[in-house]
Amino acid sequence: MELSTKPLTGMRQLYPDEMAVEAYIVGRIRDAALAYGFEEYDGPTIEPVELFLAKSGEELVSEQSYLFEDRGGRRVVLRPEMTPSLARMLASAPEVSSPVRWMSFPVCFRYERPQRGRAREFRQFNLDVLGSAGVMGDLEVMLVLDRIMKNLGAPDGAYQIGYSSRELATGVLERIGIAGQDGQKALGAIDRIGKMQPDEWTAYAEAVLGDPGRAVLLGRFASVRSLDDPWMRETASGLPGFDSMLELRRLLEAAGLRAASFDASIVRGLDYYTGTVFELSDTGGGNRRAICGGGRYDNLVGLFGGRPMAGVGFGLGILTLRLFLETYGLIPADPGAASRPDVFVAVYSSAEAATALSWAESLRSSGLRVMMEIEGRSLSRQFRAAGRCGARFVVVAGPDEVASNTASVKNMETGETTRVQAASVAEHILSVPGSRQDSR
RNA sequence: GUGGGAGUAGUUCAGUUGGUAGAGCCCUUGACUGUGGAUCAAGUGGUCGCCGGUUCGACCCCGGUCUCCCACCCCA
Structure with missing residues (x-):
């Protein structure tokens, strides 16, 4: 019996090009939140079932959560949402100064039938302000939400x-x-x-x-x-x-x-909301599911004993947001461009491999991203590979280069090849202005 | 749980009134291992989802089954 090539139904599986899109979206979201002084946190993926039973019915938890018994006999669930974990973290963190501005990108699970915009394993963005009971807190999180959309290029009126x-x-x-x-x-x-x-x-x-x-x-x-x-x-x-x-x-x-x-028909499904509730939707009708939902929950932290703490925040589905961006053509053509290697080190034959390796390691020590040939292919194939991976330079290590301790450095954008002393290859490459922003 | 659609090469798909299959992409190779992402040539690669039925013969028709997708239900 052959192993299945498919992941379990609804599980997250992202190939590099898809991951690059997600990384782009996550980056823009994070930047928007950082502009308001939010800090990033994370919590456990697996939680005791009681954490969610407290504010939702037993039936819902057992039917729509990944619920199982661990080896220690505890009844646990893969988290269906983040907010209860956040509330617990704050309930036992007396040293944080209020109001707290926290964000996270949790992977969550819900055992449901997958459909457009909904999977069983999904990543969302959570952003919350805790320790502030006034309307200013509500406004703050809504402002971040709006800025996220603007940061992603969403035009006025699209949402x-x-x-x-x-x-x-x-x-x-x-x-x-x-x-x-x-x-x-x-x-x-x-x-x-x-x-x-x-x-x-x-x-x-x-x-x-x-x-x-x-x-x-x-x-x-x-x-x-x-x-x-x-x-x-x-x-x-x-x-x-x-x-x-x-x-x-x-x-x-x-x-x-x-x-x-204002829209009086908005109530949101979560039981713990107590005040303002809101949701973000696509006005175009291409994406019927709410992209984001949130609200005020002033009694959640108090469930854990100790002092009560007001809270307001939202969860935003990354998958739903991506579909929204796709419908409006807002995904950049090549979101992975910024993480391409700078240099491809081509090796003429195995005789030059040791030298090439030392050159490659030296370039990496200089802060460059370097991909090296490890297959012993023909130079022609190596150049093709270099072109495909998007390297800006190819450094060739052949018999002539090794003998003279100079590297042939080809600028893949201009097509020029120059001979450079082995010791100054990094300097040479770094002196050429890159076509992309270098944030390292 | 309900309804609709779809399962054919690694992938995206085409196909045949029923005579056991094809394209693009990917991958490999291109005489001599010294120069490109596009182009060209050749090649590898398929139990046509699975089980049964009809038929001389089924990828195609019929029945069942499984899976995926879409829409409901639900949405903590």
């Missing part, structure tokens, strides 16, 4: 950030007579209003709430797309959640974040 508030939603629901158990169900119904036909949704909401009158009011709320909506102003007046939305809007305008707009 939008919709925001709402869990606090506002529950407040309004109470005022229209939906509370307790019904409130939870109502949030689920609000989430679906955009995915169903109007009459279909109405029937659904009536079934959930068991009464047409409240279903109509719920539909009214979920349809609100502006904080100036008269019904909303009247119904939500005086609610803390409404006031913070007004404040957030004021700050968003002051910061010039025009892609953001």
Whole structure:
């Protein structure tokens, strides 16, 4: 029986050219976050199942997580998301000075049927501000999100950030007579209003709430797309959640974040959200899945005992983002160009191998990236290989060169070949201005 | 879990009203191992997903099965 050439369903497997694209995207995201003073952290890939049970149902965890027993008999899961791990890290890190600005690029797992933009193993970007309970924190993370999109070249209007508030939603629901158990169900119904036909949704909401009158009011709320909506102003007046939305809007305008707009149908699925919630989506319709979702979770860190700590942040799927960038033609043609070798050392025959090797090592010590021929191919083939790998120079070690202790150095861009003393090859190459930025 | 589509060379795919297969890319080689990513020539490479049925004969038709993709469901 032959081994399968396929990875397990939905597992991440990136070839170098795909990895280069991901590295490009990750780099741009990181740069945007660094511009706001965020620091990078990481956490365990495997966590005790209790960490996620605390804020989501047992059924969901056992059905959609990679759950298993380790050799020590512990029930563990491959992390389905990062935020609970982050909350725990902060709960036991009293020395960090608040507010904390942290980011991470975790690989996470969810046992689901793969489809466009969704795999079982996936990398996401997480960014959070903790220890700040005010709306400024909400604004901060939304600003980073917008800057990430700009850094990646997303044009105005290609994406939008919709925001709402869990606090506002529950407040309004109470005022229209939906509370307790019904409130939870109502949030689920609000989430679906955009995915169903109007009459279909109405029937659904009536079934959930068991009464047409409240279903109509719920539909009214979920349809609100502006904080100036008269019904909303009247119904939500005086609610803390409404006031913070007004404040957030004021700050968003002051910061010039025009892609953001209020959308009452946004609730997000995570149970731990308590205040502002938001998501970023493609306005073009080419990517239906939200690229990013986030919100405020003020009670999560407190679960671990000790002092409570407010938090707000988001998770952004790298795969979904990549699809977005592809639909808008925003992936650079050759994202791997910056990591190509500088030099290919060609070897005429095995007699010159030792000399070539010492030259190559010396060039590497000078900070150059050097690929050396290890197959003993013809020079013609070696030049072809050098061209393909993108090396800017080929250093040839042949009988003449070894005898005279000089190397033939060919500039692959200009085609010129010069004879250079073996000791000064690195100096010669470094003196030629490169066509790419050298960040080392 | 539901529905649709697809499985043919390492890869991307074409193909035949049923007569046991072809292209591009990749890889290898190009007389003499001293110069290129593009071009040219030649070559390696396939149990046509798997099992069964119909047929003189199946990659093709029929049934089953597995896998992948897409859309639902769900989305902590």
